[in-house]
Amino acid sequence: MWTLTRLSIAALVGLAAIPSTQSFTPGFSYGSEKVRGVNLGGWLVLEPWITPSIFDNTGNSAIVDEWTFCQYQDSNTAKSVLQNHWDTWITESDFAAIAAAGLNHVRLPIGYWAFEVGPGEPYIQGQLPYLQNAVDWAGKYGLKVIVDLHGAPGSQNGYDNSGHRMSSPTWQSNQTNIQRTDDVIKTIVSMFSSQENVVPVIAPLNEPAGYLGDDVLNAVKQYWLDSYGNIRYPDGTSQQSNTVEMIHDAFQPLSYWNGWEVPSDYQGVAMDTHIYQVFSDSDVQMTQQQHINAACETQSTLSNFDLWIVVGEWTTAITDCATYLNGRGVGSRYDGSYPGSTRVGSCSGLTGSASTFSSSYKTFLRQFWEAQVISYEKGDGWLYWTWKAENADEWSYQAGLANKWIPQDPTDLQYPTICG
Numbered sequence: 284m285w286t287l288t289r290l291s292i293a294a295l296v297g298l299a300a301i302p303s304t305q306s307f308t309p310g311f312s313y314g315s316e317k318v319r320g321v322n323l324g325g326w327l328v329l330e331p332w333i334t335p336s337i338f339d340n341t342g343n344s345a346i347v348d349e350w351t352f353c354q355y356q357d358s359n360t361a362k363s364v365l366q367n368h369w370d371t372w373i374t375e376s377d378f379a380a381i382a383a384a385g386l387n388h389v390r391l392p393i394g395y396w397a398f399e400v401g402p403g404e405p406y407i408q409g410q411l412p413y414l415q416n417a418v419d420w421a422g423k424y425g426l427k428v429i430v431d432l433h434g435a436p437g438s439q440n441g442y443d444n445s446g447h448r449m450s451s452p453t454w455q456s457n458q459t460n461i462q463r464t465d466d467v468i469k470t471i472v473s474m475f476s477s478q479e480n481v482v483p484v485i486a487p488l489n490e491p492a493g494y495l496g497d498d499v500l501n502a503v504k505q506y507w508l509d510s511y512g513n514i515r516y517p518d519g520t521s522q523q524s525n526t527v528e529m530i531h532d533a534f535q536p537l538s539y540w541n542g543w544e545v546p547s548d549y550q551g552v553a554m555d556t557h558i559y560q561v562f563s564d565s566d567v568q569m570t571q572q573q574h575i576n577a578a579c580e581t582q583s584t585l586s587n588f589d590l591w592i593v594v595g596e597w598t599t600a601i602t603d604c605a606t607y608l609n610g611r612g613v614g615s616r617y618d619g620s621y622p623g624s625t626r627v628g629s630c631s632g633l634t635g636s637a638s639t640f641s642s643s644y645k646t647f648l649r650q651f652w653e654a655q656v657i658s659y660e661k662g663d664g665w666l667y668w669t670w671k672a673e674n675a676d677e678w679s680y681q682a683g684l685a686n687k688w689i690p691q692d693p694t695d696l697q698y699p700t701i702c703g
Contacts (some may be wrong), residue, residue: 331443387427389417393433394410418481435463442490452493472517483525517690550559567602598677603616605675636674656693
C-alpha cells in the first residue's frame with residue numbers, strides 16, 4: 284500500500300512537472316507577502332494551561348488533557364462544559380479584533396476526534412460547526428486560516444495538547460493510526476475545497492516527536508509525502524488544488540530538511556518551525572538580553588531555507604511559570620518546582636495578570652516581541668502562540684495589545700534596530 288502511494292505520488296508529481304496552462308495560485312501570496320498571525324490555541328483542543336479553570340472545576344486531579352476530561356466524568360457534564368467553551372472562548376468578535384490588529388492569518392488547531400472517534404476512545408464530538416464558523420468569520424474579515432491537525436490517533440508526541448498525554452507517543456507505531464490520520468486530512472481537504480481562498484493552507488500534523496528517532500522520523504516523512512498527495516492532488520488525478528501543505532520540522536534542525544519536497548518536483552509546500560525559549564533549564568536561566576540575542580540569531584537560518592518558512596508558534600514568554608504550562612500538576616523550572624530543576628527565581632510578577640507586571644518587564648516584552656517579528660520576517664512570517672489565555676498574559680496576544688507591549692499595527696516598531 285505504501286509503495287503504491289509513493290508510486291502514485293511520483294506519477295502525479297511527474298505530471299505536475301509537465302508545463303501546462305494549470306498554475307498554482309494559493310489564496311495568499313506566500314513568499315512575497317509576510318504571514319502575520321495568531322494561533323487560536325485551547326479552543327477546539329483543550330489545553331490545561333490556557334484554560335486552567337476548566338480542569339480545576341472538575342475537582343479531579345487525574346483529568347490532565349481532553350482524553351481524560353471526557354473519560355473521567357459524566358459525559359453529559361463534559362459535553363455541556365465543552366459546548367459552553369466552544370461557544371464562548373473564540374467568537375466572531377475575536378476575528379474582528381485579530382483583523383483590526385493588522386494580522387492576516389489565524390492558525391486553528393483541531394484534533395482528529397472532531398472528525399472520527401474509534402472504539403474505546405472517550406472523546407466527545409461537536410467541534411466541526413465551530414471550525415466552519417471560524418472559516419466563515421475569517422472570510423468576512425479578510426483573514427486566512429491554516430487548519431492545523433494538532434492531535435492524531437495514538438498521539439504524535441504524548442503532549443497534553445495532542446489530546447492525550449502519555450509517556451511515549453504511539454501514532455508512528457501503528458499503520459492504522461497513520462491511515463486514520465490520512466483519512467482525516469482527506470476530510471479536511473474536502474470540507475474546504477470550495478473555500479481554498481480562505482483556507483489556503485492545511486498543516487497535516489503538529490509537532491511530531493522526531494527527537495525520538497528514526498521510527499518517528501521515517502513515519503513522518505512518509506506521512507508528509509502521503510499528505511502532499513492528499514492536499515495538493517485531492518482527486519487522485521493530475522488536477523492540482525491551490526492548497527499549501529505546511530509540514531513541521533519534527534524538532535529537527537532545519538538543515539535536516541534541506542532539499543525535502545522542494546520545487547520543481549514539489550510545489551506548494553511550506554515549513555513550520557516553532558521557536559520557544561522556555562522549555563529547558565538553560566532557556567529559563569537566560570537574561571532578558573540573551574533572550575533577545577537568541578531571537579536575533581535565528582535570522583540567517585530562516586532567511587536561507589529552501590521552502591517557504593513560517594514560525595508557526597512563538598511567544599513573548601521567557602519563563603515556564605504559567606500554571607500547568609508543563610502539564611497539569613507539573614511545576615515550573617523557573618521557580619524550581621519542576622522535577623529535577625534548579626530554581627532561577629520567583630514567578631511572581633512574570634505570569635498571570637499584566638496588572639502585576641512591572642513597567643520594565645512590559646518594556647522588555649515589547650522589545651522581545653519586536654526582535655522576534657523582525658527576525659521571523661527574514662523568513663516568510665509568523666503566527667504567535669496564542670491569541671488569549673485565562674491567566675497567562677505574557678503568552679496572550681490579546682493582552683499584549685491591551686497593555687501596549689504589542690502594537691496595534693505589527694509593522695509599527697519602536698526598536699527597529701534591536702537586532703543591530
